[in-house]
Amino acid sequence: MNTEFAPLLIAWQRRHGRHELPWSGSREPYRVWLSEVMLQQTQVATVRAYYARFLERFPDVHALAAAPLDAVLALWAGLGYYSRARNLHACAQAVAALGGFPRTAAELEQLPGIGRSTARAIAAFCFDERLSILDGNVKRVLARLLAFEQDTAQARAQRELWALADALVPTRAADMPAYTQGLMDLGSTLCTPRQPRCGECPVAVLCQAQTQGRQAELPVKSRRLTRGRREHWWLWLERAEDQALWLQQRPAKGVWAGLWTLPLFDSEPELQALLPGQALELLPRIEHALTHFDWVLHPRRARWPQGEPELPGRWVAREELPRYGLPAPLRKLLG
DNA sequence: AACCCGGGGAC
DNA sequence: GTCCCAGGGTT
Numbered sequence: 001m002n003t004e005f006a007p008l009l010i011a012w013q014r015r016h017g018r019h020e021l022p023w024s025g026s027r028e029p030y031r032v033w034l035s036e037v038m039l040q041q042t043q044v045a046t047v048r049a050y051y052a053r054f055l056e057r058f059p060d061v062h063a064l065a066a067a068p069l070d071a072v073l074a075l076w077a078g079l080g081y082y083s084r085a086r087n088l089h090a091c092a093q094a095v096a097a098l099g100g101f102p103r104t105a106a107e108l109e110q111l112p113g114i115g116r117s118t119a120r121a122i123a124a125f126c127f128d129e130r131l132s133i134l135d136g137n138v139k140r141v142l143a144r145l146l147a148f149e150q151d152t153a154q155a156r157a158q159r160e161l162w163a164l165a166d167a168l169v170p171t172r173a174a175d176m177p178a179y180t181q182g183l184m185d186l187g188s189t190l191c192t193p194r195q196p197r198c199g200e201c202p203v204a205v206l207c208q209a210q211t212q213g214r215q216a217e218l219p220v221k222s223r224r225l226t227r228g229r230r231e232h233w234w235l236w237l238e239r240a241e242d243q244a245l246w247l248q249q250r251p252a253k254g255v256w257a258g259l260w261t262l263p264l265f266d267s268e269p270e271l272q273a274l275l276p277g278q279a280l281e282l283l284p285r286i287e288h289a290l291t292h293f294d295w296v297l298h299p300r301r302a303r304w305p306q307g308e309p310e311l312p313g314r315w316v317a318r319e320e321l322p323r324y325g326l327p328a329p330l331r332k333l334l335g
Numbered sequence: 336a337a338c339c340c341g342g343g344g345a346c
Numbered sequence: 347g348t349c350c351c352a353g354g355g356t357t
Contacts, residue, residue: 035352036352036353037352037353037354038352039351039352039353040351040352040353040354041340041341041342041350041351041352041353041354042341042342042343042351042352042353043342043343043344043345043350043351043352044351044352045343045344046342046343046344046351047352078341078342079341079342080340080341080342080343081340081341081342081353081354082340082341083339083340083354083355084340084353084354087354087355112354112355113353113354113355114354115353115354115355116353116354117352117353117354118352118353118354121352133352135351135352135353136350136351136352136353137351137352138352154336155336180352183352184352187352188351188352193349193350193351194345194346194349194350195346223337225338253339253340253356254339254340255339255340255341256340256341257340288341288342289341289342290340290341290342291339291340291341291342292338292339292340327341327342328341328342328343329342
C-alpha cells in the first residue's frame with residue numbers, strides 16, 4: 001500500500017486532475033499562500049473572483065504588507081471568516097520583514113493564519129517538502145482507503161491520520177506538488193462525500209472501503225453542534241441631505257470582526273429611543289445563517305435631519321461604500 | 336477538548 | 347432543510 005498509492009495518484013493527477021484553476025501549477029509562495037488561505041473552509045467557486053481581485057490589487061506580498069488593514073478587509077468582505085483577512089495582513093508584514101517566505105513547513109507554521117495543513121501545502125507546492133497535508137478531502141480519502149473506523153473529530157484519530165498521511169507521500173520530492181494536488185483533486189472530484197465515483201478512481205484497487213462496499217459509511221464523524229438563535233434590530237439611518245449611511249465598525253474579535261455595519265440593537269424600544277416619536281419604516285426581516293446560530297435581523301429605516309446621532313460610527317457617503325467592508329447580508333440589504 | 340468564526344454550493 | 351468546504355485561533 002505505502003509504495004503503490006502515490007504513483008497511481010500522481011499519474012492520475014497529471015492526466016485527469018484539475019489544471020485550470022487560477023493557482024494551478026504555481027510554485028510562487030505568495031500566490032500559493034493566498035489561494036490556500038482563501039480556500040480554508042471555502043469552496044473553489046467562491047474563491048475565484050476574490051483571488052483575482054486580490055492579485056490585481058496586491059500583486060505581491062510587499063503590496064499587501066504596505067496596505068492598510070481596512071483595505072484588506074474591504075476586499076475580503078463577503079468571503080467569511082474575517083480573522084483570515086486580519087491574519088493574512090499580519091502574515092504579509094511578517095514575511096516582508098523576513099525578506100521572503102520561509103522555505104520549510106515548520107517555519108511557515110509559525111506565521112499568523114498558517115496552520116499545519118496550510119504550511120505543508122505551501123511547502124509541498126513551492127519547495128517539494130515531503131510532508132502531507134490533512135484537510136477535509138484527505139481525511140475522507142484516507143478513511144475510505146484504509147477503512148479507518150475512528151471518529152475523525154477526535155484528537156487521537158487526527159494524530160493517527162497525520163501519521164498515516166505522511167506514510168503515503170511519494171519517494172521523490174519532485175513529485176510532491178502533483179501528489180498534493182492529486183489528494184485534493186481526488187477528494188473534490190471523485191471521492192466525494194456522497195456518491196463517490198469509484199469506477200473512475202485510480203486507487204480503487206487499493207481501497208478497503210470500495211472492497212467492502214462501505215464508502216457511504218466512511219469517514220465517521222460525530223460532532224453535531226446545536227445551533228442557537230439570535231435576534232437583533234438593525235438601524236438603517238440615512239442623512240436627509242445626501243442619503244449618507246451611519247455605519248459603525250465591528251470590534252476586532254467576534255462576528256464580522258473589523259467590518260462595517262448598521263447599528264445593532266437588542267430590542268426595538270432601544271432602537272426607537274434614539275429617534276423619539278419618529279416613524280420608522282419596517283423592512284422585511286432578514287434571516288442569516290451562521291455556523292453556530294441563526295440570526296434574525298429586523299431592519300428599521302429612518303431619516304436623520306442633520307448633525308450626528310449619539311452613536312459610535314460615522315456618516316458614509318454612498319459613493320464611498322466600496323471602500324468599506326460590509327458583511328454579505330448588509331450588502332444585499334442595501335442592494 | 337471544546338468552542339468560535341461566514342457564506343454559499345450542492346443535494 | 348442538511349452537509350460540506352484546500353482550517354486556524356483561542357480558551
